[in-house]
Amino acid sequence: MRVTSRLLGRIRGGVHPPGNKDFSADAAIRELAAPSTIIIPMHQHIGAPCTPRVKKGDEVYVGTVIGDSDSYVSAPVHSSVSGVVIQVAPQAHPTGGEVLAVLIDNDGEYLGDPSLAVPGPWEDMEADEIRQGVRDAGMVGLGGAAFPTHVKLSPPREHPIDTVILNGAECEPFLTSDYRLMLEQPEAVLEGLRIIMRAAGAARGIVAIEDNKPQALKVMAMANRGGGIEVTPVATRYPQGAEKVLIASLLGREVPSGGLPMHVGVVVNNAGTAHAIARYFSTGMPLVERVVTVTGSVVREPSNLMVRIGTSFSAAIEACGWFTEPPGKVLMGGPMMGLAQYTLDVPVIKGTSGILALSRGETEYSIPSEPVCIRCGRCVDACPMGLIPTYLASYAYSEKWDAAARLNIEDCFECGCCTYSCPTKNPLVQLIKTGKKELARRKKRLESQASKVAASGREGEGGNG
Amino acid sequence: MDNNLIVSTSPHIRDPINTRRIMCQVIAALAPVTIYALVIHGLPALWVLLASIAGALLGEFVMEKGRRMPVTLDDCSALLTGLLLALTLPPLLPWWIAGVGGLMATILGKQIFGGIGHNLFNPALVGRAVVFVSWPAYFAAGYAKSAAIGIANTATHKSIEAAVDIVNGASPLAAMKTIYDGAAKAPQGLFGSSYYRPLLFSNPWGCLGEVSAILLVLGGVYLVVTRVIDWRIPVVYLGTVVCLTAVSGRDPLFYTLAGGLLIGAIFMATDYTTSPLARRGKIVYGVGLGVVTWLLRGWSNNPEGVMFAILFMNALVPLIDRYILPRRYGQVKKAEEVAQA
Numbered sequence: 177m178r179v180t181s182r183l184l185g186r187i188r189g190g191v192h193p194p195g196n197k198d199f200s201a202d203a204a205i206r207e208l209a210a211p212s213t214i215i216i217p218m219h220q221h222i223g224a225p226c227t228p229r230v231k232k233g234d235e236v237y238v239g240t241v242i243g244d245s246d247s248y249v250s251a252p253v254h255s256s257v258s259g260v261v262i263q264v265a266p267q268a269h270p271t272g273g274e275v276l277a278v279l280i281d282n283d284g285e286y287l288g289d290p291s292l293a294v295p296g297p298w299e300d301m302e303a304d305e306i307r308q309g310v311r312d313a314g315m316v317g318l319g320g321a322a323f324p325t326h327v328k329l330s331p332p333r334e335h336p337i338d339t340v341i342l343n344g345a346e347c348e349p350f351l352t353s354d355y356r357l358m359l360e361q362p363e364a365v366l367e368g369l370r371i372i373m374r375a376a377g378a379a380r381g382i383v384a385i386e387d388n389k390p391q392a393l394k395v396m397a398m399a400n401r402g403g404g405i406e407v408t409p410v411a412t413r414y415p416q417g418a419e420k421v422l423i424a425s426l427l428g429r430e431v432p433s434g435g436l437p438m439h440v441g442v443v444v445n446n447a448g449t450a451h452a453i454a455r456y457f458s459t460g461m462p463l464v465e466r467v468v469t470v471t472g473s474v475v476r477e478p479s480n481l482m483v484r485i486g487t488s489f490s491a492a493i494e495a496c497g498w499f500t501e502p503p504g505k506v507l508m509g510g511p512m513m514g515l516a517q518y519t520l521d522v523p524v525i526k527g528t529s530g531i532l533a534l535s536r537g538e539t540e541y542s543i544p545s546e547p548v549c550i551r552c553g554r555c556v557d558a559c560p561m562g563l564i565p566t567y568l569a570s571y572a573y574s575e576k577w578d579a580a581a582r583l584n585i586e587d588c589f590e591c592g593c594c595t596y597s598c599p600t601k602n603p604l605v606q607l608i609k610t611g612k613k614e615l616a617r618r619k620k621r622l623e624s625q626a627s628k629v630a631a632s633g634r635e636g637e638g639g640n641g
Numbered sequence: 642m643d644n645n646l647i648v649s650t651s652p653h654i655r656d657p658i659n660t661r662r663i664m665c666q667v668i669a670a671l672a673p674v675t676i677y678a679l680v681i682h683g684l685p686a687l688w689v690l691l692a693s694i695a696g697a698l699l700g701e702f703v704m705e706k707g708r709r710m711p712v713t714l715d716d717c718s719a720l721l722t723g724l725l726l727a728l729t730l731p732p733l734l735p736w737w738i739a740g741v742g743g744l745m746a747t748i749l750g751k752q753i754f755g756g757i758g759h760n761l762f763n764p765a766l767v768g769r770a771v772v773f774v775s776w777p778a779y780f781a782a783g784y785a786k787s788a789a790i791g792i793a794n795t796a797t798h799k800s801i802e803a804a805v806d807i808v809n810g811a812s813p814l815a816a817m818k819t820i821y822d823g824a825a826k827a828p829q830g831l832f833g834s835s836y837y838r839p840l841l842f843s844n845p846w847g848c849l850g851e852v853s854a855i856l857l858v859l860g861g862v863y864l865v866v867t868r869v870i871d872w873r874i875p876v877v878y879l880g881t882v883v884c885l886t887a888v889s890g891r892d893p894l895f896y897t898l899a900g901g902l903l904i905g906a907i908f909m910a911t912d913y914t915t916s917p918l919a920r921r922g923k924i925v926y927g928v929g930l931g932v933v934t935w936l937l938r939g940w941s942n943n944p945e946g947v948m949f950a951i952l953f954m955n956a957l958v959p960l961i962d963r964y965i966l967p968r969r970y971g972q973v974k975k976a977e978e979v980a981q982a
């Protein structure tokens with residue numbers, strides 16, 4: 177047993193919101209029967225959206241590719257049920273707006289696609305083959321960010337990976353899906369980590385779990401007996417599970433501003449992702465379902481459900497006894513970074529780690545009409561990136577873009593600690609987000625102007641010649 | 642029911658902390674020393690206290706009404722300003738002067754800058770500076786005569802008072818200054834250590850808030866433990882004064898306990914709006930405060946130095962906040978890369 181006892185992970189910044197894991201922490205994962213209609217959006221990841229590979233009337237099976245893209249940063253989407261395609265049309269999407277989606281009439285048979293095959297034992301596969309398998313399986317980060325996993329596993333030659341961190345921190349309050357997976361299927365999670373290590377060419381593997389989950393630490397350490405992987409507790413503190421924070425906590429390395437974990441030789445993957453990868457390599461079944469925590473004080477029976485991608489939020493909530501009172505907000509994800517939904521007809525997608533319903537009372541916090549800052553310094557102390565959120569927000573508010581850029585506004589990864597901690601309830605991260613968007617827009621415009629200038633310059637040369 | 646769902650951007654929860662609660666915690670931390678001051682100094686102190694608070698509340702109210710701003714008396718910040726001011730005033734000050742101080746504190750110290758969060762100088766100290774400059778005599782001498790009750794009138798107290806009578810019942814700092822300066826008319830047989838016990842537990846020779854160092858420290862510990870204030874400013878400030886005083890051959894413990902240093906370091910220098918935002922800046926600020934206090938106490942005509950030290954450093958806070966930034970995540974790495982490239 178190798179639980180590293182040194183309590184690394186004293187991160188700077190961060191906040192301690194109430195954990196609220198008790199609602200669902202003891203609820204074993206149960207299978208949710210898929211509803212009769214399934215909605216599978218073509219865009220469930222960071223990167224290029226997929227184009228549909230099926231049309232109305234096509235027959236599909238569990239695991240059939242129904243959307244794919246030629247772009248490198250993208251991941252195919254698969255049908256999660258067997259049945260017939262009813263429609264290919266834009267549908268409400270949990271990340272906002274409408275996105276092209278494939279609607280499938282579920283025949284309730286769950287027949288696997290005949291073309292699916294178990295990939296060879298991964299121990300015998302080359303890194304390239306593993307990466308291809310990971311891509312074919314449609315793997316993306318299941319912690320919520322949904323970055324295509326095969327891209328993460330393909331570091332350029334000049335950035336060799338020495339360490340893979342398995343992120344079991346689950347620092348967002350309320351969510352327990354990774355926790356349940358680690359408790360119930362620790363072997364599969366560890367197997368997934370080993371596959372990722374092989375694909376990334378890393379010798380060292382670390383499982384990081386917040387120290388408020390001693391049970392998970394114990395079970396994972398037991399499962400790992402003699403396995404050579406480090407199971408390490410990290411301090412319970414939001415946003416401990418953010419990649420950059422976790423890397424600093426565990427290894428003392430800091431990802432350079434604007435860089436990626438691979439630039440310091442690290443790949444971070446979520447525990448749920450590792451589990452899904454292990455399942456793919458043992459069964460050949462791509463990513464068609466995931467664990468979703470349905471929770472909150474107004475959910476009658478908070479649960480951890482194994483949900484087929486494309487199941488509507490309302491079906492998942494119904495399986496938990498619906499609400500005890502009308503909720504004030506329903507979020508996809510946790511309360512710190514989750515996305516508020518205006519309808520429950522949106523589908524569960526690959527990045528849906530939880531569905532959280534907050535009561536009206538819990539959503540009542542006053543937001544001032546004009547930001548007042550009493551300069552208490554709480555937001556500065558809370559920022560894990562070492563930024564000065566109050567200045568960034570006020571520069572964004574008064575549209576001083578250059579000043580905001582000078583104070584590195586683009587380093588903000590929108591964890592929300594600043595807004596959470598502010599006694600005057602300033603919408604800091606909200607303002608910072610607008611500032612980041614505006615700066616990105618300006619940068620793009622400048623670049624396009626520059627390229628136009630360059631192009632016209634070349635034309636001019638040509639004319640002269 | 643779908644239409645009733647609230648849609649807003651993350652985060653969706655907030656720390657329950659708010660301005661009013663913070664102010665009330667500071668007031669609670671000051672409550673013991675305030676009550677004890679009333680016990681020791683009696684009725685005159687009560688008038689000073691009430692007038693100072695009334696002045697501060699009135700100033701805030703009138704200015705906010707005049708500027709057609711929402712009235713923010715309910716955030717308790719003006720109340721705290723009035724209380725802090727009172728604690729830095731001598732008990733025998735006529736009540737109306739305390740009232741003027743209170744008015745000046747919120748009008749001149751806070752509202753003309755634009756209200757909470759916008760002022761450059763600590764409002765309570767602005768009020769005190771106005772009173773101090775306009776009616777200096779009340780600060781110079783005569784505290785001892787107010788020591789009416791037993792706990793602040795023991796054999797120790799009597800022997801000290803007998804010794805300092807030669808300098809007209811000067812405050813502890815003033816009395817010791819004559820000794821350190823080698824003045825012709827200096828009290829005999831008096832040491833910094835003679836003052837330890839009175840300063841810690843029952844000091845009648847000073848402003849309201851100077852009655853007991855131990856109660857101030859307890860209040861400070863409460864504020865640090867509940868994370869209302871950061872420990873850096875008081876600890877670095879006091880540490881700097883202790884080191885410099887010791888190096889210059891004076892009694893560091895006496896210099897820490899005497900005068901307005903403790904109340905200044907714990908309750909005034911830590912005022913949010915007028916102190917640096919970031920932890921690193923707070924350390925720089927604390928060192929600056931210590932140095933200026935030490936210089937003023939040692940080499941100015943005034944035995945005190947805390948008020949002007951804090952006001953002086955307040956003026957430097959924008960500069961500190963501009964140049965002493967927190968270390969950014971990934972900052973060092975970036976510099977290395979640049980160096981390599």
Ligand code: SF4
Nearest residue numbers: 559588590591592594
């Ligand atoms: S500024 Fe950005 S990174 Fe810093 S606390 Fe706020 S949201 Fe988090």
Ligand code: SF4
Nearest residue numbers: 549550552553555598
């Ligand atoms: S937490 Fe709020 S009040 Fe405090 S410094 Fe930041 S913005 Fe200002």
